[in-house]
Amino acid sequence: MPELNLTSAPAHLRHGSSIGQPLTRRDGVLKVKGQATYAADNHPPGMLFAVMAVSSIARGRVTSLDVAAAKGHPGVVDVMTPDHKPELAIDPEIKTNPFVFRMEVLQSDEVRYANQPIAVVIAETLEAATEGAALLAPRYEVLPALVGLDAGESFVPPVVGVGNPTENHLGDVEAGLAAAEKQIDAIYETPPQYHNAMEPHAIVAAWDGDRLQIDMPTQGLMLSLARVAELFGIAHDKIHIRSPFLGGGFGSKGLMSGPPTLGIMAAKLVGRPVKLVLRREQMYGPVGHRAPTRQRLRIGADGEGRLTALDHHARTVSSTFDDFYEPAADASHTLYAAPAIRTAHDAVRVNTGTPLFMRAPGEATGSIALESAIDEMAWACGIDPLAFRLKNYAEVEPITGKPFSSKALRACYEQGAARFGWSKRSLQPRQMRDDAGLLVGWGMGTATFPALMFQAEARAVLRRDGSGAMEIGAHDMGQGAWTALAQIAADELGLDIDRVEFKAGSSDLPDAGIAGGSAHTATAGAAIHSAGAAVIAKLADFATTDERSPLFGAGNAGVIARDGRLIRRDDESRGESYVEILARAGVAEVEARGTGAPNPAAMEEYAMHAHGAVFAEVKVDPELGQIRVTRMVGAFAAGRIVNPHLVKSQLFGGMIWGMSFALHEEAITDRRSGRIMNANLGEYHIPVNADVPPLDVITVEEHDPHVNALGIKGVGEIGITGSAGAVANAVWHATGVRVRRFPIKIEELLTQR
Amino acid sequence: MKQFDYVRPATVAEAVAAAAQPGAVYLAAGTNLLDLMKGGVSRPDRLVDVTHLGGLDQIETLADGSLRIGALVSNADLAHDANFAKSYPAVAEALLSGASAQLRNAATVGGNLLQRTRCAYFYDTASRCNKREAGSGCDAREGENRTHAVLGWSESCIATHPSDFCVPLVALDAVVEIEGKTGRREIALEELHRLPGNTPERDSALEAGDLIVAVRLPPAARGFATHARYLKVRERTSYAFAVVSAAAALRIENGKVAEARLALGGVAAKPWRARAAEDVLKGVAPTADAFQEAAWRALTDAKPSGDNAYKIELARRIVVRALTLAAAGTPARIPALPASPFASTSGAIHA
Incomplete structure (x- = not known):
């Protein structure tokens, strides 16, 4: 096994102290004061307001729109319809690459899901545009809507997630099940969920001839830019997208969707800047969601509690017109050392917007089912759930047999269990009560998420005044990229963070890839790392080749960049400041670019995942069935932690999402109309502050030399996994009632007292 | 948004006159009404803003030991009135269990009584709803209805009244004081809200122009x-x-x-x-x-x-x-x- 140590002995080291520091977010004050400019805060001169009219039916055709009535409303400037719109350069139905999803931009009168845009009203005021949209009073030819997991004939999709095989096999599952002493065969259901970012999707689009200025929250500046260029037939360099802040994205702002495209079309139609902001209920359709699943798990274990087989099948849905399949069963590939594993998916098509990536797509849905089933098996074997997991601990990635690049899961189990007090748990359910007589239950789940890397580029600059700059078109969705990436930049440039001008959130900067897959800090960080190394190398060249420099001749020994100075590695008393070096060289600044990318050789050798263990306590009213989470502890090993403060916040957020998955979130779809009946934050329940208990996060030390140069695995999504199952398992432990349909509802627990 | 007239009467009598015409509705804090208007569920022609009317924001103990709560007292002010909470603790507890702190700061006593149902089909203008549009049908009856009514419902409507505040008030025999076209009258709170029967479009016993000016708790309620x-x-x-x-x-x-x-x-x-x-x-x-x-x-x-x-x-x-x-x-x-x-x-x- 070759040791692929990517950080071994570079010629020049940079040394700083920013990485690892719990800095508060640098944009915090701006946000608290309301001075952070989000997309919809922009008001270019002459701007008009656009409001989408959306379909009330889920399937059929728009037969009429009262455009005259809308246009007759005072303040309405124009009404964009399939018959009256700027032409696009390409058919939006054409998928030009795997990251292009079909969108509804008035290309026809067909309706394929409820809340699909069917017209856009453009007016002098938001109120006029809103009323204009209401006055369109659409009429429809209605076809029966396809709704739910049994909507039609199922089929096996060619791939799930992003190009994952639909089925995976290891060993002989049926033989493993047949040989098992204990078997579990259980079906779990998860509902459709919607991202519900606080900030709705919004765009301010302004054309200036063939140049296009866009303000829009996006998790993928360059992917969005490329799609806009393609749709409107203009060169990349004619488009500028600004996205300095996102009020949450969670996957729904990753790829260009229909509504912002309509905003750009509207601006083109009227020849003035246009703002288009989605209403909350309009976010339940054209901008993606997490598809529902029905998962069947069959698990076998021998008399010692060792797994003999793990069979995980997931049914999900996609839209009638495009393909995205929640890869829920893939959650069973990596965690438990079963000698036989089979994972498979099938799907039906329904009248819904195309499901998409939503924070831990596949991992979240699969995790709650897998962790519930493992808990059921532990109980069937009469073994403590943690002991059962340790008994089936995967020393290599089960599905591939590859070694892990690093895996501190054992430490996560140990530290989390110790902090939680797990050893005092009763094996039997419904044994624990608090002083008030409430049922108390303790549950756990294992967390996992792949450590991914995408492609990114960064540009580093060192200036004669002793300052530096790092430029990268990175995205801050609220996770803290402005801070964490600037910390990396400061270290890579060997400067104090306040001496580094960190630029991000704009498409005229180097491509930072996409803020998704929990890979943004790793990917952008790797680009910053290599850009920093490159610019320090150039600076070092000036010094080590100039005989007037105290560093002359240090080319072989190498230098260390620290506090704005280069210092000889072998003699720290000899050094020179950046200012002196650049002044002597007679240049105003020195710049270099660097890239971050996955390492195919390392990926071939190793399985790369972050891991964690989540422990939850719930209390349940024994008569009334109301559930409350009272305590959660999560211990996570995710490689290098750039900013512990921000990382804890990310993990808290993920754990709250997990708890929400188990107990709250569900888009309620009318089974006849296919309309979502709770498309608002009053009725689509997510936890409120009063629901969130004290949360405890432990970041477990983990050194990973293989994942990337900085050893970062990412923490954006892992917090959901494990957490949802931990809460569900705690509910079982409290009540003795195993609920397999999520979210867990009060009525499920009224069956016994 | 649909254009509407906005009037701000100076007196209760002016308010009643201004609200008596078809298409007029009273606006207090608007915590429910404005949502209904934004959703196209309610499309009034005239809003009669009563928030500036004098004398409706008092909590007073009357000579006979009754407590009179002005219709414009906010939910938060009432719940946090120490004497009120001590005398009618279940009512204060109900108030504090409703909505969110921000909404309670805005919402008024009178408005709380008259909030509309939270039935999703009432709010969804693409669905049939006899309460929203008389005679159109009820899509909740065969729809997603796990939170709907189990008492007093009819085939026309299975919606529930969402108020927390009203529940202990009804238990304590609260009385509603109403100013209308024919002057002042009062009815038991229990008689204010109607069961749906065949006319679910009528939520309450109020007539056009009727304005709730106060809620009264009788002396026995303290007991x-x-x-x-x-x-x-x-x-x-x-x-x-x-x-x-x-x-x-x-x-x-x-x-x-x-x-x-x-x-x-x-x-x-x-x-x-x-x-x-x-x-x-x-x-x-x-x-x-x-x-x-x-x-x-x-x-x-x-x-x-x-x-x-x-x-x-x-x-x-x-x-x-x-x-x-x-x-x-x-x-x-x-x-x-x-x-x-x-x-x-x-x-x-x-x-």
Whole structure:
């Protein structure tokens, strides 16, 4: 096994102290004061307001729109319809690459899901545009809507997630099940969920001839830019997208969707800047969601509690017109050392917007089912759930047999269990009560998420005044990229963070890839790392080749960049400041670019995942069935932690999402109309502050030399996994009632007292 | 948004005159109305803003011992009025269990009484709803209805009234003072909200132009102060409407229930006074058996209107628990999680 140590002995080291520091977010004050400019805060001169009219039916055709009535409303400037719109350069139905999803931009009168845009009203005021949209009073030819997991004939999709095989096999599952002493065969259901970012999707689009200025929250500046260029037939360099802040994205702002495209079309139609902001209920359709699943798990274990087989099948849905399949069963590939594993998916098509990536797509849905089933098996074997997991601990990635690049899961189990007090748990359910007589239950789940890397580029600059700059078109969705990436930049440039001008959130900067897959800090960080190394190398060249420099001749020994100075590695008393070096060289600044990318050789050798263990306590009213989470502890090993403060916040957020998955979130779809009946934050329940208990996060030390140069695995999504199952398992432990349909509802627990 | 007239009358009489025309509605805090307007559910021609009318924001004790609450008193101000909370603790607890802190700061007493149902089909203008549009049909009846009514519903409408505040008020025989075209009149709060029957489009007994100016609690309502609770089961700890709630108030003398008051929320188109259950408790010791019997009597006429049979059993259990809590005595301070089954375990000691 070759040791692929990517950080071994570079010629020049940079040394700083920013990485690892719990800095508060640098944009915090701006946000608290309301001075952070989000997309919809922009008001270019002459701007008009656009409001989408959306379909009330889920399937059929728009037969009429009262455009005259809308246009007759005072303040309405124009009404964009399939018959009256700027032409696009390409058919939006054409998928030009795997990251292009079909969108509804008035290309026809067909309706394929409820809340699909069917017209856009453009007016002098938001109120006029809103009323204009209401006055369109659409009429429809209605076809029966396809709704739910049994909507039609199922089929096996060619791939799930992003190009994952639909089925995976290891060993002989049926033989493993047949040989098992204990078997579990259980079906779990998860509902459709919607991202519900606080900030709705919004765009301010302004054309200036063939140049296009866009303000829009996006998790993928360059992917969005490329799609806009393609749709409107203009060169990349004619488009500028600004996205300095996102009020949450969670996957729904990753790829260009229909509504912002309509905003750009509207601006083109009227020849003035246009703002288009989605209403909350309009976010339940054209901008993606997490598809529902029905998962069947069959698990076998021998008399010692060792797994003999793990069979995980997931049914999900996609839209009638495009393909995205929640890869829920893939959650069973990596965690438990079963000698036989089979994972498979099938799907039906329904009248819904195309499901998409939503924070831990596949991992979240699969995790709650897998962790519930493992808990059921532990109980069937009469073994403590943690002991059962340790008994089936995967020393290599089960599905591939590859070694892990690093895996501190054992430490996560140990530290989390110790902090939680797990050893005092009763094996039997419904044994624990608090002083008030409430049922108390303790549950756990294992967390996992792949450590991914995408492609990114960064540009580093060192200036004669002793300052530096790092430029990268990175995205801050609220996770803290402005801070964490600037910390990396400061270290890579060997400067104090306040001496580094960190630029991000704009498409005229180097491509930072996409803020998704929990890979943004790793990917952008790797680009910053290599850009920093490159610019320090150039600076070092000036010094080590100039005989007037105290560093002359240090080319072989190498230098260390620290506090704005280069210092000889072998003699720290000899050094020179950046200012002196650049002044002597007679240049105003020195710049270099660097890239971050996955390492195919390392990926071939190793399985790369972050891991964690989540422990939850719930209390349940024994008569009334109301559930409350009272305590959660999560211990996570995710490689290098750039900013512990921000990382804890990310993990808290993920754990709250997990708890929400188990107990709250569900888009309620009318089974006849296919309309979502709770498309608002009053009725689509997510936890409120009063629901969130004290949360405890432990970041477990983990050194990973293989994942990337900085050893970062990412923490954006892992917090959901494990957490949802931990809460569900705690509910079982409290009540003795195993609920397999999520979210867990009060009525499920009224069956016994 | 549809254009509308906005008028701000100077007196109650002017307000009543301005609101008497078809298409006019009163605007107080607007915590419900403005949402309805933005959603196209309500499209009034005229808003009559009553928030500047004088004299409607007072809480006063009358000579006979009644308490008169002006219609413009905010939910938060009322709940946090120390004397009010001490005398009518179940009402204060109900107020604090409703909506969110921000909404309670804005919402008014009069507006709370007249808030519309939270039935999703009422809010969804693409669905048929007899309450929103008379005679159009009810899509909730065969739809997603696990939170709908189990008492007093009809084939025309299975919606519930969402108020927490009204539940203990009805239990305590609150009276509503109304200013209308023919002058002032008053009716029992229990008579204000209507069951749907064949005319679910009419929520209340109010006529065009009628303005609620005050809510009055009679002198006897104070008699329950030491044994009064509100209990609310909901799907998250705050900012959620009741799946089922109950207000229970007892007057206990010599170890026996001298008088009981019981009302349920979230089960019908009106706050549901359970008089038969009250009768069961009169004169008996406050025991678990008695409370069970009362719970069965309270739900005798209940029947599911859809996927909500569980609400009947849940309501029985809530009645038993609310009576048990009331019998145990009103806590010295309102719990940190008002009306929650978890009130005693939150770690914090008061609201």
